């Protein structure tokens with residue numbers, strides 16, 4: 001906006017007053033206060049007040065209507081809050097301030113000039129841009145500076161009242177100025193409206209943005225909480241990572257160790273592989289050697305088998321030469337209680353001859369010359385000092401014969417208390433083991449060795465006693481089954497319903513023997529506190545199989561502990577003693593008949609001889625122990641026993657080996673003897 005100073009002639013006082021009123025109204029109305037702010041005290045009003053007289057008539061003359069229209073169009077109450085509005089409002093405020101400054105300058109300059117009667121007409125020009133505004137501002141500022149300096153300006157020439165033309169021109173110019181201002185204000189109003197619209201839009205956007213912001217704040221809170229959760233997770237993850245790092249380090253260390261171990265093992269594996277290859281080649285050569293050796297072993301086995309057979313036959317020939325029925329005499333030692341009693345005078349002339357006679361003192365008491373010096377020869381005689389193992393040596397050969405498929409019968413004969421049970425069963429200590437336990441041990445010892453030659457053996461056992469001519473199963477004493485003697489296939493003799501149990505080791509058989517001993521009939525006699533009052537028969541069944549040659553050998557070992565012979569006169573149990581003596585005398589008759597080679601052998605006269613039929617006169621090798629008591633009071637019984645044993649020794653029987661070549665029925669539990 002440019003301002004041109006024009007000297008306007010002052011109107012008369014009435015016109016001036018109306019002009020003053022019109023001007024003040026139009027200016028103040030044209031520039032809304034809320035937009036422009038309060039008018040300065042030294043502004044237009046002041047100027048107009050001072051010049052009220054000169055402008056009153058002017059308005060009535062010119063009827064200056066454009067101001068009314070301007071007043072109506074300008075909104076007296078703009079709603080824009082310039083202090084808090086959006087940037088568009090600030091822009092408006094800035095532009096308004098600029099125009100205000102311009103307006104103030106107009107007032108401060110022009111109206112002051114009016115006051116000094118030098119009216120300056122402000123000729124507004126279209127302000128199109130900020131540069132022009134700035135120019136206006138600068139010019140106004142320059143003007144202000146000029147005003148502050150208060151330079152001495154020459155007063156404009158006063159329009160004389162009569163110069164209506166000049167006054168009209170001035171007023172026209174003023175009108176033009178005001179019109180320009182009106183346009184400006186209108187533009188600004190338009191701007192205001194657009195600004196208002198913009199503001200409204202912005203406000204709406206602001207509201208939307210605020211809502212969005214609130215939403216975002218809410219979201220932000222959620223995000224924050226999530227962030228916190230994530231942060232705590234991150235912390236825990238960091239801890240986990242640290243732990244994992246530690247573990248990773250440990251694993252790395254372990255991995256390194258394992259790597260080194262692996263390398264070492266790889267090297268070892270290589271070495272072992274090489275060694276393995278060497279060994280494989282060696283194995284190949286060894287296998288061929290083994291094959292050769294196997295062939296050699298087979299041929300040696302055959303050779304050994306032949307030799308074994310030869311050895312067996314030679315062994316049994318020797319046994320046969322010794323006699324089919326062998327008799328061994330054994331004199332027991334006197335017990336501590338018997339030491340002071342009179343003993344028989346027994347001499348052992350050699351290992352087979354025994355001399356017995358009555359004690360010298362007893363002879364001298366009788367006063368008669370004695371011829372009671374009796375001499376007996378047996379296969380072996382053993383004195384009181386002999387041990388169980390020494391006695392067993394002869395029996396050991398017969399045990400071998402049983403393994404070779406022979407039936408062996410060993411029985412102890414003698415007076416009660418003469419040491420039969422001791423000889424057959426023995427005592428509790430290892431050294432005092434009798435013939436039965438020693439024979440069992442020898443059987444299992446021999447089986448182990450024979451296994452190397454391809455033999456496999458099955459061992460079974462049964463225990464019975466003949467008491468008062470009744471057979472009792474010692475492994476099942478309460479059995480009510482009838483235990484009768486029967487001939488199996490017309491060859492072997494057995495007992496019906498007798499318990500026969502498998503035995504896998506020597507200990508098994510010893511346990512069975514102890515059980516049988518508990519069930520055996522025992523009573524006190526004059527010569528023995530625990531006298532056996534029955535004949536006890538322990539039978540061990542032996543079956544050997546050699547798979548290569550399909551040979552089956554069936555042998556048996558019958559170990560008989562006879563009841564002690566006793567004088568019926570001295571016995572308290574007559575029936576028992578009679579039965580014992582009867583069976584023993586039948587045994588003597590059988591031996592005599594066998595010795596005499598009688599046509600009839602009275603085996604069936606007693607259960608004992610009937611059961612031992614095959615052992616005494618048939619296909620069997622027999623060993624008889626004749627036990628002698630050293631006591632002088634037993635002299636007669638001892639001599640009787642010795643005489644009986646001598647008879648038995650003279651009996652000749654033919655033993656046969658029980659050898660078959662048939663395949664054995666493996667499912668069969670019981671053994672069948674041919």
Ligand SMILES: Nc1ncnc2c1ncn2[C@@H]1O[C@H](COP(=O)(O)OP(=O)(O)OP(=O)(O)O)[C@@H](O)[C@H]1O
Nearest residue numbers: 332333416417418419420421422528531532563564
């Ligand atoms: N060789 C021996 N060494 C040591 N003691 C023996 C010997 N022989 C027998 N005895 C002892 O003599 C006693 C009688 O022996 P044992 O019981 O064996 O006689 P028995 O002939 O069986 O008698 P019975 O016929 O009455 O049963 C027992 O105490 C036994 O220990």
